[in-house]
Amino acid sequence: MRTFRTALLGFAAAVCLGTTAATETLRIGLAVEPSSLDPHFHNIQPNLQIARQVFDFLITRDHRQQLGPGLAVAWKAIDDKTWEFKLREGVKWHDGSPFTADDIIFTVGRVPNVPGSPGGYGSYALGKRVTKVDDLTIRVTTDKPNPLMLNDLATFAIVSRKHGENATTENYNTGPAAIGTGPYKLVEWVRGDRIVFEENKEYWGGRTPWDRVVFRPIASNASRIAALLGGQVDLIDNVPLVDIAQLKRNSNVALSQSPSNRLIYFALDSSRHISPFVKANDGTALWPNPLRDARVRKAISMAINRPAIVERIMDGGAVASGQIVPEGFFGHDPSLKAEKFDASGAKKILTEAGYPYGFRVTIHSPRDRYPNDASITESIAQMLTQIGIKTEVAILPASVYFTRASRLEFSFAFYAFGSDTGEASSPLNGVLSTYNAQTGAGAFNRGRYSNANFDAVMQEALITMEDGKREQLLREATAIAIGDYAAIPLHFQINTWALRKGLRYEARTDENTLPRSVSKAP
Amino acid sequence: MSAFILRRLMQAGVAILIVTLIVFFGVSVIGNPVDILVSPDCNQACHAQAVAALGLDKPLFQQYLIFLWNVLHGRLGTSYVLGATAVDLIVQRLPATLELAFSAMALSISIGIPLGLWAGLRPDAMIGKSIMAGSILGFSLPTFWVGTMFIILFSVELGWLPPTGRGPTVPFFGIPVSFLTLEGLSHLALPALNLALFNISLVIRLTQAGVREVLLMDYIKFAYAKGLTGRRVILVHVLKNVLIPVVTVTGLELGNLIAFAVVTETIFAWPGMGKLIIDSIQVLDRPVIVAYLMITVTMFVIINLIVDIVYSLLDPRIRYQRSAG
Numbered sequence: 001m002r003t004f005r006t007a008l009l010g011f012a013a014a015v016c017l018g019t020t021a022a023t024e025t026l027r028i029g030l031a032v033e034p035s036s037l038d039p040h041f042h043n044i045q046p047n048l049q050i051a052r053q054v055f056d057f058l059i060t061r062d063h064r065q066q067l068g069p070g071l072a073v074a075w076k077a078i079d080d081k082t083w084e085f086k087l088r089e090g091v092k093w094h095d096g097s098p099f100t101a102d103d104i105i106f107t108v109g110r111v112p113n114v115p116g117s118p119g120g121y122g123s124y125a126l127g128k129r130v131t132k133v134d135d136l137t138i139r140v141t142t143d144k145p146n147p148l149m150l151n152d153l154a155t156f157a158i159v160s161r162k163h164g165e166n167a168t169t170e171n172y173n174t175g176p177a178a179i180g181t182g183p184y185k186l187v188e189w190v191r192g193d194r195i196v197f198e199e200n201k202e203y204w205g206g207r208t209p210w211d212r213v214v215f216r217p218i219a220s221n222a223s224r225i226a227a228l229l230g231g232q233v234d235l236i237d238n239v240p241l242v243d244i245a246q247l248k249r250n251s252n253v254a255l256s257q258s259p260s261n262r263l264i265y266f267a268l269d270s271s272r273h274i275s276p277f278v279k280a281n282d283g284t285a286l287w288p289n290p291l292r293d294a295r296v297r298k299a300i301s302m303a304i305n306r307p308a309i310v311e312r313i314m315d316g317g318a319v320a321s322g323q324i325v326p327e328g329f330f331g332h333d334p335s336l337k338a339e340k341f342d343a344s345g346a347k348k349i350l351t352e353a354g355y356p357y358g359f360r361v362t363i364h365s366p367r368d369r370y371p372n373d374a375s376i377t378e379s380i381a382q383m384l385t386q387i388g389i390k391t392e393v394a395i396l397p398a399s400v401y402f403t404r405a406s407r408l409e410f411s412f413a414f415y416a417f418g419s420d421t422g423e424a425s426s427p428l429n430g431v432l433s434t435y436n437a438q439t440g441a442g443a444f445n446r447g448r449y450s451n452a453n454f455d456a457v458m459q460e461a462l463i464t465m466e467d468g469k470r471e472q473l474l475r476e477a478t479a480i481a482i483g484d485y486a487a488i489p490l491h492f493q494i495n496t497w498a499l500r501k502g503l504r505y506e507a508r509t510d511e512n513t514l515p516r517s518v519s520k521a522p
Numbered sequence: 523m524s525a526f527i528l529r530r531l532m533q534a535g536v537a538i539l540i541v542t543l544i545v546f547f548g549v550s551v552i553g554n555p556v557d558i559l560v561s562p563d564c565n566q567a568c569h570a571q572a573v574a575a576l577g578l579d580k581p582l583f584q585q586y587l588i589f590l591w592n593v594l595h596g597r598l599g600t601s602y603v604l605g606a607t608a609v610d611l612i613v614q615r616l617p618a619t620l621e622l623a624f625s626a627m628a629l630s631i632s633i634g635i636p637l638g639l640w641a642g643l644r645p646d647a648m649i650g651k652s653i654m655a656g657s658i659l660g661f662s663l664p665t666f667w668v669g670t671m672f673i674i675l676f677s678v679e680l681g682w683l684p685p686t687g688r689g690p691t692v693p694f695f696g697i698p699v700s701f702l703t704l705e706g707l708s709h710l711a712l713p714a715l716n717l718a719l720f721n722i723s724l725v726i727r728l729t730q731a732g733v734r735e736v737l738l739m740d741y742i743k744f745a746y747a748k749g750l751t752g753r754r755v756i757l758v759h760v761l762k763n764v765l766i767p768v769v770t771v772t773g774l775e776l777g778n779l780i781a782f783a784v785v786t787e788t789i790f791a792w793p794g795m796g797k798l799i800i801d802s803i804q805v806l807d808r809p810v811i812v813a814y815l816m817i818t819v820t821m822f823v824i825i826n827l828i829v830d831i832v833y834s835l836l837d838p839r840i841r842y843q844r845s846a847g
Contacts (some may be wrong), residue, residue, distance in 0.1 A: 192793030403553025440565030
């Protein structure tokens, strides 16, 4: 089959010789189709990765999500509240019109105001005032010092004012507004079937190896792999853990892996005096709630055998963690290791805390939202039962789970958090700061952990402009929270891509599949 | 006849209204879509903004009244997740699903009836027995497994047919279809056969049982005694009488194939409606769920109406009763 295709390509190339070179098409099998091509409509990874084909960002992120120049080539903080950006010269929109400061001003205004958006990038754009110095220089001011300015500006795509004014989300989906400065031009999107791009030959970042890129959504794991093995696609994302070993043995397939930024962790109800799913051994309500005691939370963390979960449940597709962000991210502390498994030590601490006979608890978990979510929860329930905490498991579909979770109906629950900003302050502030609807702190703090000491360090980190000092503060905040067992980190997932032999992909922490990073192996 | 159709359509209207009520309130009881949709780094203000953007901050009955008002003006709502109107989304995918369902139906009739007839006429012969045994497999093997096996066998191992997706489409009376090109047919073959498998077995069994029953009837004996050829007896007298239950069941099954082809669509990445509705249910995308079910109910009503009309063509007694009443 493959030799036949090669022969056919060779023949086609021979025929075309002297007129044009054969077009190189890259066909990608995606697990999840984007919901929209409007880059500001919904902040989710499947949309972002498609937006990255058509559009550029002021600040780019490399495969480890570290920042680099994009449409902005240079920047400096003029004072604590003002940043100045020099924009790239000679950049053109796909229709040939020039890119200028006006497009940035328009974009920052549009991002928080997309009608019908189920949650976009508004929180990154709000509070930023953009003024034009000249066509290729802008200043961005904020009311408070904002050291995360660059991270914020790396989250949303820059759209064209000319095509974006009065454009609806539908105009982006169907194409007329989907005019970017990015490496590929949109040819067509047939929902559920394919998204086709052709190369932007004038791209400022240089040519790519692909003239044409076709994304095909193939949701079924088995079918996605079959499409790769059958030669219908060249690359697939989201390779399921159970198939990795088999694909490794297949000489026609190359794998590319990277730890992801997505942390799997458990949140424990550490605020309420009586927690709904924590009971005494006889089934009556337990007062006070033992999960409020940091020693009990420590015992729970020690009772979890992380290496066993990584090996047996995740088939090696995870990296055990003792903190919130993976290695290589700003704020990661290399000295913080994953908690060592020690069942007898855990039992001892539980006895010291006054629970020699344990208690009862129910862990809640979604099913099929994250790889092996339910199995992980079930195995942890067994581990906890072994140290005397009689644990039950309640598995719910995601639609029910997340509504109940945000109503704080759980005592002990499974969560995941992807550090999309590539640094530690967003997960620390979102997951562990004291809940405060006014400031937006602790929005995802489902255990309602609250420690004034942590909050103080965190607040300082959020306004410290100097990188070295800020990283120190973030590590300090992490140490406080982890020392408190504010949440129980489990592991980072590993992302796997599979390619036909002869191709390479630079695996990314942010799960994005970018055709520009697919190259032919020498 | 027209009074009959009118009554049917009014019943359909009531059914649709009840469906919207149940779905609208049912979905709201399950949970709040914003909790599933927002990214974890969306803070409280961003969450509240999303709730307001989707109109979920209003009381439920008010949301329902707004919905009804919009329906009366021909608007079925905009998807929370996909940013497109629900009707557009469904209409975009409807041709793919209809094509798959009708292909499967054509396969089940064209394979099922002849095989069932054969098995009914020669129940004790080797072939008749094998057909019946084979139909048990068709019943009992789960679609997702057979689909995966088809892909492994015909696409990965033999390389004959593409494993997933829909082929290029050409307009056919304005509807984009893929069965008119060779490449389109090659994409259609596996999913259609996979979807048809259950129905082929069903039709075989219904036809076989019907044939065996009818063969014992007096009018068949009479027809033979009258000196008619075996061919005419079987094709006119046997088959026509056997077809009534087959038409009823295939009619109902066609509705099922259209509305619930989701397993096959998912395995073969077929861009139809089944995948859309499952995804929408998972994230509580109420406008799409409601619109989808309204359209499905309408479709079932129409199919049942057609089935009734076909009955009257097949069985004169039904026709006479209706014109009398």
